Amino acid sequence: MIRILLGEDQGLLRGALATLLSLEEDIEVVGQAENGEVALALIEELKPDIAILDIEMPLKTGLDVAEHIHREQWPSKVLILTTFARPGYFQRAVAAGIAGYLLKETPSDELADAIRQIAAGKRVVSPELSLAVWENPCPLSPREREVMKHAAQGLTMQEISGKLFLSHGTVRNYMSEAISKLGANTRIEAISIAHEKGWLD
Known part of the structure; x- marks a missing residue:
């Protein structure tokens, strides 16, 4: 029997998934969570074989x-189930060892x-998601992403330079390079593009 935990904040969808999966003879839903903190606590307690998780849960x-x-x-394996085909999300998930x-x-x-397949040790990925990453690799360097993340939180260039222990000019250059790489005209537009792709999460 494959033991499953469901982490999904939408109650109707979570209930529907639990009902459908429970109809399978070899799958048992051992726990349900409405947010990430509850999911984490239940995974630690119940040690399911697979945790099926939505990305955008509260907490x-x-x-x-x-x-x-x-x-x-x-030991629990993770299956992400999402509405988002954002390449940044997918890259972060792969780095976290998802199955x-x-x-x-x-x-x-x-x-x-x-x-x-996951229970048997394989990895499963939607073809649309693989294609999204193939077509949209993140062009930003780690430092450019860091500068943009702080800017997205409303920090000024001066505040960012203090936080990252860099000169004001260096921070401005990173931001300028990021804007250019994203084909944006302004800082706000660049942040919007990067956020939409999931590169700032």
């Missing part, structure tokens, strides 16, 4: 939970099959 995102599981080397990444529109029989 902790599905990616936060996946990163914690990876860091602590817990699967599927879109929520995946038919229930395909989801059940993916669960079985």
